[in-house]
Amino acid sequence: MNYSTLLFDLDDTLLDFKAAEDHALQELFNTMNTTLTPEIKKYYKTMNRHLWADYEQGKISRQEVTDSRFKKLFANLGKNVDGSQLDQKYRHYLTQGHQLLGNSRRIIADLANKADLYVVTNGVSKTQYKRLEDAKLLPYFKDIFVSEDTGYQKPMPEYFDYVAKRIPHFVAQKALVIGDSLTSDIKGANNAGLDSVWLNPEAKQLLPDVKPTYEVKDLEQLYPILGTSFDEKA
Ligand SMILES: [Mg+2]
Known part of the structure; x- marks a missing residue:
């Protein structure tokens, strides 16, 4: 990986x-x-x-x-x-809304066997935990960082500082931020010096001051970036 x-x-x-x-x-x-x-x-x-x-x-x-x-x-x-x-x-x-996007649960279930997974989300804590639980995604994550709890939000550098401090043995070079928002996820990763994957299914235009390390159309395209492949058993 x-x-x-x-x-x-x-x-x-x-x-x-x-x-x-x-x-x-x-x-x-x-x-x-x-x-x-x-x-x-x-x-x-x-x-x-x-x-x-x-x-x-x-x-x-x-x-x-x-x-x-x-x-x-x-x-x-x-x-x-x-x-x-x-x-x-x-x-x-x-x-009540917890519809999965595409194959996300199967991919998360598979990746949870291969890496440490965390959620980084701006939002309201109770809402996000409930939706993760109802979508049956919660068990695959080692921790959930909701901006309401962290006191900072993406893309603030303090947000990812908070996250990094709470992840055991965090190594910035081995961490990857994956998200659909240029202004919060990718900008936040840029501010924190972390690599990032911009999930861009609708082929939106890049913004001038934001630099994703990678760009993908769907989560399946994460596999070559991670240097692994989807394992059907998961
Ligand atoms: Mg998003």
Whole structure:
């Protein structure tokens, strides 16, 4: 194995976040007796993405993201709501979403026999643990690092410092960050001096100041990078 410590992002790397998000939004709108149109969904996703981008850059707290997003969304629909309360409901539904992305569980099960696996995720701890557990992925990981618990988030250098300190005998040269986000996963790996794999199934454009060590279309393409092959028995 070319790398012995694999640091996996969770959303849109191992689990299908879009499916979980769509499910949660629909359920939330059902409880509000409001029709979720494609336009509203698009508005929400764009706004939510910008809020999380501000969080990644340390401009706002995670609490500000989760308290403001539904307040803003429903204000846009002419409704005054308790943003924090709606967010709790939303996260309850989001927690139910644990659809696997592609072959991720079989690949994780196999790689767990060959390397030490960890999860590195920005998000809410309770939500992420529950989804990992329901997706039957939890047993394959030696530890889970959720930004809510670490106090820092990807791409902050402090986030990966925290992770490195908590992994026994961590060797930076043998560690590989695997994720779909250039601005959090790959930028975070760059900031920490770690090699990285950009999972880019939709062939998105690279950003000028972010440098993934490798780029793949799916998780199967990790095998040549790791210098091993998929073992069917796992
Ligand atoms: Mg992700």
